[in-house]
Structure formats: C-alpha cells, structure tokens
Amino acid sequence: MIDKIKQLLDYQAVDYESEKVEKAVINCEERRAAVQMKKKIEAIMENRKKLIAMLEKLKNELASVEAKCTELSAQTAQCQKEIQNDGEDIDKVENDLKRLRRITDATAELGEQIKQIIIRSQKADKMLSEQTANANAARDQYQACKQKYDERLKQEMPAIEAAKARRAEAAKNVDPELLKKYNALRANKQVPTARLQGSTCTGCNMMLPSAIVSRVAAEKEIVECENCSRILYI
Numbered sequence: 001m002i003d004k005i006k007q008l009l010d011y012q013a014v015d016y017e018s019e020k021v022e023k024a025v026i027n028c029e030e031r032r033a034a035v036q037m038k039k040k041i042e043a044i045m046e047n048r049k050k051l052i053a054m055l056e057k058l059k060n061e062l063a064s065v066e067a068k069c070t071e072l073s074a075q076t077a078q079c080q081k082e083i084q085n086d087g088e089d090i091d092k093v094e095n096d097l098k099r100l101r102r103i104t105d106a107t108a109e110l111g112e113q114i115k116q117i118i119i120r121s122q123k124a125d126k127m128l129s130e131q132t133a134n135a136n137a138a139r140d141q142y143q144a145c146k147q148k149y150d151e152r153l154k155q156e157m158p159a160i161e162a163a164k165a166r167r168a169e170a171a172k173n174v175d176p177e178l179l180k181k182y183n184a185l186r187a188n189k190q191v192p193t194a195r196l197q198g199s200t201c202t203g204c205n206m207m208l209p210s211a212i213v214s215r216v217a218a219e220k221e222i223v224e225c226e227n228c229s230r231i232l233y234i
C-alpha cells in the first residue's frame with residue numbers, strides 16, 4: 001500500500017474514534033432533553049405571539065364597534081329630537097319611529113357583537129396566561145436540563161480534548177493535499193476512503209473501468225473513484 005494511503009487510513013481510524021467520543025456527548029440523554037425543552041419553549045413562545053396578535057386584533061375590533069355605537073347613539077338623539085319637532089305630523093312621526101327602531105335594532109346588534117368580542121378576548125387572555133405559565137415552567141425545566149448537560153460536558157471534556165489532540169496529532173502524518181480531499185469528502189458525511197474489490201468500489205458499489213483499476217493497483221498515485229470520488233486503495 002502507498003505510504004500516503006496507509007497514513008490516511010491510520011488518520012481515518014483516529015478521526016472516527018474521536019468522533020465517537022464527541023457524538024457520545026452530543027447524543028447524550030441530558031443534551032437531548034435540553035434540546036427538546038428548548039423546542040418546547042420556542043413552540044410556546046410562538047403560540048403566545050399568535051395570542052397577543054389575536055388580542056390586539058380583538059381590541060381594534062372592539063374600538064371599531066364602539067365607534068359605531070357612538071355614531072348610532074348620536075343618530076338616536078337626533079331622531080328623538082326630530083320626533084319632538086315633527087309633533088302633530090303623524091306621517092313624519094311614523095317615519096321617525098321606523099328609523100328609530102332600525103337604529104335601536106342596529107344598536108342591539110352591535111351590543112351582541114361587543115359581547116362576543118369580549119368573550120373571545122377573555123378566552124384569549126386566559127390562554128395567554130396559561131401559555132405564560134407554561135413558558136415559565138418550561139424555562140425552569142430547561143435550566144435544570146441544561147445544568148445537567150453542562151455537568152456531563154464538564155465530565156466528558158477531558159476525553160473530548162484528548163480525542164481532539166489525538167486527531168490533530170494523527171493529522172500531522174497525512175499529506176496536506178490528501179487531508180484536504182479527505183476533509184471535503186468527510187464533510188459530505190461519507191467515509192472518504194474505499195477499498196477496491198476486484199474492479200468494484202466498495203464505497204458506492206460501482207464497477208470501475210480497468211484503466212482506473214490498473215492505476216490503483218500500480219500504487220504509485222492517489223486515485224479517486226470516478227463515481228463517488230472516494231480515495232481508492234487495495
């Protein structure tokens with residue numbers, strides 16, 4: 001095997017071993033619980049935002065209905081004045097009374113609307129209080145989870161640092177250009193190297209042309225799989 005490849009495979013082993021140590025902390029129960037609690041808080045805050053917007057909208061609706069009520073009560077006063085002025089004119093008074101009835105009906109309708117808006121506002125207000133209490137409780141729980149995770153992290157930190165150091169040390173033995181290629185492939189979440197089995201790349205299971213197979217077999221240069229770009233070795 002080419003030295004460069006051998007060094008790379010040694011590095012790869014250390015790299016994956018180090019990752020295992022790091023992932024153990026990332027995937028630990030304490031961190032997962034903290035992340036979950038954080039998501040819960042975000043969902044509650046999103047709900048609160050919606051409720052606050054709804055309350056604002058209801059407040060505006062109420063103001064608009066109340067303005068209409070004021071307008072109707074002015075019309076009522078005007079109509080009553082006209083009834084007095086029209087005195088003996090029965091036709092006119094009858095018309096005035098009809099108008100007055102319409103205004104009264106409209107006022108009653110607005111009164112019903114106001115009642116409904118108030119009921120909806122009270123409901124939203126109650127929900128908002130509940131969500132606020134939920135958010136506070138979730139925050140306390142998050143703090144507890146976070147503290148546990150921090151403790152765990154502190155405990156694991158020496159192991160993580162040691163793994164990092166091992167990785168950095170191992171990287172020194174790898175050809176820089178090759179390491180760059182390796183890291184680019186690694187970033188794509190795939191094992192960056194693949195053994196050639198016969199003429200098949202064991203990384204992507206594609207049969208490779210004999211020219212490539214011969215170049216890998218010659219072990220004089222770094223050859224990549226033309227399909228998955230993995231660094232090939234035999």
Ligand SMILES: [Zn+2]
Nearest residue numbers: 201204225228
């Ligand atoms: Zn391949």
